Amino acid sequence: MSDTLYLITLFPLVGFLVNGLLGRWISERQSGLIASLAVLGSLLVSAQLLLGLLARPAEDRLFVQLLFAWIPVGDLNIDVMYRFDPLTAVMTLVITGVGLLIHIYSLGYMRGDPGIRRYYAFLNLFTFMMLNLVLADNLVLLFMGWEGVGLCSYLLIGFWFADEAKARAGLKAFIVNRIGDAGFIIAMVLLFHQFGTLSMSEMAGKAEGALVGPNFFTIVTLLLLVGAIGKSAQIPLFVWLPDAMAGPTPVSALIHAATMVTAGVYLIVRNSLLFSLAPTTMATVAAIGVLTAFLAATIAMTQTDIKKVLAYSTISQLGYMFMAVGVGAFSAGIFHLMTHAFFKALLFLGAGSVIHGLDGEQELGKMGGLKHRMPGTHWTMLIGVLAISGIPGLSGFFSKDEILWGAFIWHDGVNWIWLLGIMTAGLTAFYMFRLYFLVFHGPARWPGDTQPHESPSVMTIPLTLLAYLAILGGYVGIPEALGGINRFHHFLAPVVISYHTAIAAAPNTRPLELLLMAVSTVVSLGGVYYAYRIYRVQPALAEQLARRLRPLYGLSRNRYYVDEFYQAVVVRPFQKLSGLCWNWFDVRAIDGLVNASARSIARLSGVVRQLQSGLIQHYASLILLGVIFIMLYITMG
Amino acid sequence: MVVPLHHIIAISGLLFTIGVVGVLFRRSAIIVFMSVEIMLNAVNLAFVAFSRYHGSVDGQVFVFFIMTLAAAEVAVGLAIIIALYRNLRTADLSEIHELKH
Amino acid sequence: MTASLFYLFAVGLLGASLFVVLNPNPMYSVVALVFGFANLAAIYFLLEAYFIGALQVLVYAGAIMVLFLFVVMLLNVQSDADHPSLPRVFRIGSWWFGALALVFIGLFLLLVGRSALALLAPSEVPPTQIGSVSQVGEALFTRYLLPFELASLLLTVALIGTVFLAKKKI
Numbered sequence: 001m002s003d004t005l006y007l008i009t010l011f012p013l014v015g016f017l018v019n020g021l022l023g024r025w026i027s028e029r030q031s032g033l034i035a036s037l038a039v040l041g042s043l044l045v046s047a048q049l050l051l052g053l054l055a056r057p058a059e060d061r062l063f064v065q066l067l068f069a070w071i072p073v074g075d076l077n078i079d080v081m082y083r084f085d086p087l088t089a090v091m092t093l094v095i096t097g098v099g100l101l102i103h104i105y106s107l108g109y110m111r112g113d114p115g116i117r118r119y120y121a122f123l124n125l126f127t128f129m130m131l132n133l134v135l136a137d138n139l140v141l142l143f144m145g146w147e148g149v150g151l152c153s154y155l156l157i158g159f160w161f162a163d164e165a166k167a168r169a170g171l172k173a174f175i176v177n178r179i180g181d182a183g184f185i186i187a188m189v190l191l192f193h194q195f196g197t198l199s200m201s202e203m204a205g206k207a208e209g210a211l212v213g214p215n216f217f218t219i220v221t222l223l224l225l226v227g228a229i230g231k232s233a234q235i236p237l238f239v240w241l242p243d244a245m246a247g248p249t250p251v252s253a254l255i256h257a258a259t260m261v262t263a264g265v266y267l268i269v270r271n272s273l274l275f276s277l278a279p280t281t282m283a284t285v286a287a288i289g290v291l292t293a294f295l296a297a298t299i300a301m302t303q304t305d306i307k308k309v310l311a312y313s314t315i316s317q318l319g320y321m322f323m324a325v326g327v328g329a330f331s332a333g334i335f336h337l338m339t340h341a342f343f344k345a346l347l348f349l350g351a352g353s354v355i356h357g358l359d360g361e362q363e364l365g366k367m368g369g370l371k372h373r374m375p376g377t378h379w380t381m382l383i384g385v386l387a388i389s390g391i392p393g394l395s396g397f398f399s400k401d402e403i404l405w406g407a408f409i410w411h412d413g414v415n416w417i418w419l420l421g422i423m424t425a426g427l428t429a430f431y432m433f434r435l436y437f438l439v440f441h442g443p444a445r446w447p448g449d450t451q452p453h454e455s456p457s458v459m460t461i462p463l464t465l466l467a468y469l470a471i472l473g474g475y476v477g478i479p480e481a482l483g484g485i486n487r488f489h490h491f492l493a494p495v496v497i498s499y500h501t502a503i504a505a506a507p508n509t510r511p512l513e514l515l516l517m518a519v520s521t522v523v524s525l526g527g528v529y530y531a532y533r534i535y536r537v538q539p540a541l542a543e544q545l546a547r548r549l550r551p552l553y554g555l556s557r558n559r560y561y562v563d564e565f566y567q568a569v570v571v572r573p574f575q576k577l578s579g580l581c582w583n584w585f586d587v588r589a590i591d592g593l594v595n596a597s598a599r600s601i602a603r604l605s606g607v608v609r610q611l612q613s614g615l616i617q618h619y620a621s622l623i624l625l626g627v628i629f630i631m632l633y634i635t636m637g
Numbered sequence: 638m639v640v641p642l643h644h645i646i647a648i649s650g651l652l653f654t655i656g657v658v659g660v661l662f663r664r665s666a667i668i669v670f671m672s673v674e675i676m677l678n679a680v681n682l683a684f685v686a687f688s689r690y691h692g693s694v695d696g697q698v699f700v701f702f703i704m705t706l707a708a709a710e711v712a713v714g715l716a717i718i719i720a721l722y723r724n725l726r727t728a729d730l731s732e733i734h735e736l737k738h
Numbered sequence: 739m740t741a742s743l744f745y746l747f748a749v750g751l752l753g754a755s756l757f758v759v760l761n762p763n764p765m766y767s768v769v770a771l772v773f774g775f776a777n778l779a780a781i782y783f784l785l786e787a788y789f790i791g792a793l794q795v796l797v798y799a800g801a802i803m804v805l806f807l808f809v810v811m812l813l814n815v816q817s818d819a820d821h822p823s824l825p826r827v828f829r830i831g832s833w834w835f836g837a838l839a840l841v842f843i844g845l846f847l848l849l850v851g852r853s854a855l856a857l858l859a860p861s862e863v864p865p866t867q868i869g870s871v872s873q874v875g876e877a878l879f880t881r882y883l884l885p886f887e888l889a890s891l892l893l894t895v896a897l898i899g900t901v902f903l904a905k906k907k908i
Contacts, residue, residue, distance in 0.1 A: 612736075612737055613734060613737065614733075614734025614735060614736040614737025615730065615731060615733075615734055615736075616730055616733070616736065617660065617661050617662075617669075617730060617731075619736070620660055620661060621661050624657060624661070624843075624846065627846075628845055628846055631846070640740075640741050640744045640745075645744075645781075645785075648748045648751070648752065650847065651752055651847070652751065652752060652755055654843055654846060654847050655752065655755045655756055655758075655759055656755070656759075657843060657846065658759055658843060659758065659759035661843075662759075663759065665764055667764050667767075667806065667809065667810055667813075668758070668759070668764055668767055670806075671758055671767060671768070671771055671806060672758070672759060674771070674798075674802065675755050675758065675759075675771070675774075678775065678778055678798070681778075681790075681794075682778065682781065685782055685785050685787045685790055686785060688787065688868065688869075689785045689786060689787065689868070689869070692868060693868065694868045694869075694873050694874055694877045695877070697787055697789065697790050697868070697869060697874050697877075698874065698877050698878060698882050700787075700790050700793075701789075701790070701793065701874065701878065702882075702885060702889055704793055704794075704797050704798070705889040705892065705893065706889075706892065707797075707798075707802065708797060708801065708802060708893065708896075709892050709893050709895075709896030710896070711802050711805055711806070712805070712896050712897070712899075712900045713896050713899050713900055713903065715805055715806070715809045715900075716899070716900040716903035716904040717903055718809065718813075719809065719812070719813070719903070719904055720903050720904065722813050723906075728813060
């Protein structure tokens with residue numbers, strides 16, 4: 001069984017090579033088909049492996065395949081070894097499943113683009129790297145995948161690189177991620193220094209009861225957290241994700257919503273043992289997560305670009321996942337990761353469909369009234385909006401409430417993390433329905449010569465499938481309080497550490513849990529109601545509110561001036577410093593030194609060069625000189 | 638033979654120096670070449686003198702070989718001068734700086 | 739008697755060599771060199787190196803110098819008519835080149851002299867006869883047989899090389 005593990009990554013790799021190297025000789029349609037088939041192959045293998053896992057007893061659910069020794073240097077032994085456990089199974093299926101739908105969707109969305117083979121090559125490379133990331137047993141291999149997806153993200157954000165703004169956005173994403181990666185690398189070095197291995201399964205055996213300094217785990221996990229923050233766009237490194245929307249919309253759906261940005265969450269959960277040994281870090285993770293969730297939600301409320309709204313929504317939801325893992329509800333974090341992948345991919349693809357139908361228009365202000373023009377997109381998007389808003393019965397409800405429940409019992413009762421979390425839930429419902437109403441209802445605001453049209457079925461079918469997933473995806477984890485058995489939680493249990501097993505199992509919490517669910521549902525419905533009031537019933541109200549709350553509105557509208565802050569505090573001084581280094585140190589000192597040595601050599605050469613007259617007698621006289629020295633040596637010496 | 642050895646060696650040295658001057662200062666390739674022959678003969682003279690005064694025939698055998706070599710060298714060297722002259726239309730060494738390039 | 743003859747021939751040799759170096763006309767130089775080599779051959783005879791003396795006349799004064807003469811006439815090298823020989827000749831580099839070279843030559847001469855004096859010269863001449871054809875021949879064909887054969891090979895190579903170089907087209 002476990003010897004088919006390599007097939008999961010082999011398919012996308014082959015797809016990448018075929019599209020990347022032989023793209024010239026295959027047609028546009030073949031290119032897309034090859035790429036989609038490659039992902040389909042991975043999906044089928046993953047599904048088969050999942051069934052294999054489920055057939056085994058809970059404690060024995062692990063497949064391992066050693067492919068080859070990658071870097072054997074002294075004490076450092078890095079193997080390319082894949083590991084397929086419940087956590088990997090969830091991640092792999094999300095990546096290949098959602099990935100496949102997005103590959104298919106791209107057939108319609110990217111039709112006619114001259115760079116389509118490059119597009120599919122990158123997409124397959126991304127899938128390969130992402131699968132490596134989640135399958136890796138070794139931190140170094142994980143890091144390769146980590147950097148690989150970062151690279152693909154950069155390549156795909158700047159896919160239309162002829163537009164300088166888009167190329168810059170790709171660069172920004174890449175550079176901001178580098179900051180996080182520095183933390184990751186330092187953490188790896190520390191871990192290797194301490195444990196003598198970078199294999200996560202070996203490390204787990206040594207971590208507990210290891211004789212280390214009291215702050216060792218705190219430092220290491222904080223450094224890992226820096227990496228996770230960069231990748232998952234948390235405060236303070238979230239600025240790259242909104243700009244990343246410059247890429248094609250399916251890319252935003254796959255990389256910047258469903259998969260890559262969740263790698264930070266995955267990293268924390270994968271190393272949950274290390275993190276659980278560092279309570280300080282856990283608290284930091286929770287705080288960062290909930291603050292990000294809340295602030296991003298407030299920003300999303302006022303954005304006017306449909307993809308920017310979704311981008312901030314993604315940051316907000318990633319903050320939710322961080323909050324979950326921070327309070328120790330690791331399985332809830334992964335659960336939300338999965339459901340979020342479904343409904344956010346759905347929302348992005350729906351937005352892509354809208355943009356496609358409006359010939360590239362992204363401004364909410366120029367949409368409206370599309371309900372009847374694009375019925376398929378409308379209904380599927382509505383499901384996505386309901387799911388993310390946490391309306392009972394859809395997937396988002398289950399995962400979100402599990403997180404909130406985890407936050408609630410984190411400190412045995414009402415605490416600020418839970419409060420901010422539940423407020424964010426309300427805000428989420430509000431801004432998602434704002435988006436929904438602005439796009440599909442109200443008067444049509446698009447220019448007269450545009451003819452909005454429903455997208456081809458190659459795009460709507462993936463939307464429909466994702467809509468089903470967004471509804472049904474939550475039912476694998478129905479909590480005990482609602483009479484379920486929370487299969488998802490038990491499936492992941494062998495892999496992740498859970499703080500709250502004891503509390504969750506206590507019988508008397510059930511009424512409390514139900515009460516909290518009711519509270520959060522009411523808050524969400526409240527958000528929906530206000531969105532309805534403001535954007536549907538009295539459209540003028542939005543203007544009034546904006547005017548009355550001008551300072552707050554401006555703050556949110558301008559994204560809390562974080563970009564401007566970085567520009568002023570980091571980028572400008574850095575540019576000035578660079579300019580100084582360049583103008584003074586480089587030009588004068590280094591160039592001066594180089595030029596001086598060059599000039600002195602040239603001058604010396606000018607002297608010595610005269611020896612090279614080409615006249616044989618000059619050479620002969622030099623021979624004579626040498627002979628004289630030899631004779632001097634013999635007679636005088 | 639009553640001539641002291643160092644007189645003969647001094648004559649050999651003078652002869653060699655004359656050859657050196659010719660090699661260094663003359664511009665005609667042929668004269669330079671002849672000066673080289675003078676230098677060779679200066680060496681030959683020293684060889685023969687030592688051979689005589691040390692009572693060993695080896696020095697004269699060396700001279701024999703040097704003469705053989707000189708014959709070969711002159712043949713090749715003069716051929717080179719002819720080829721040079723044919724290609725560059727001159728045998729003036731101050732005008733030939735092919736070595737520079 | 740032999741001593742004065744030796745000095746006579748030595749003066750002839752040095753004088754002829756100086757003429758070769760200082761004279762502007764290559765024709766005269768060649769003839770002067772033939773004369774100088776004849777003097778050298780005479781010195782060889784005085785040193786009882788009869789075989790070498792004979793070779794000097796045959797090979798040097800004869801064959802080699804004829805070759806020189808032949809080339810001089812073939813090329814018709816006029817001794818740089820517009821260049822007076824010596825003063826200009828010194829200008830091959832520049833004045834400092836000449837000065838430097840002269841200093842070196844003086845130093846050289848000094849050192850040659852010192853070296854010669856440093857060699858403890860046996861003033862008594864051994865009585866043995868060593869310069870006869872039979873003795874040189876015996877050494878050549880016994881101890882120096884291999885170099886002798888190699889010398890013939892060298893001459894063959896030189897022959898081929900000369901033919902190749904002197905061909906019209908290179």
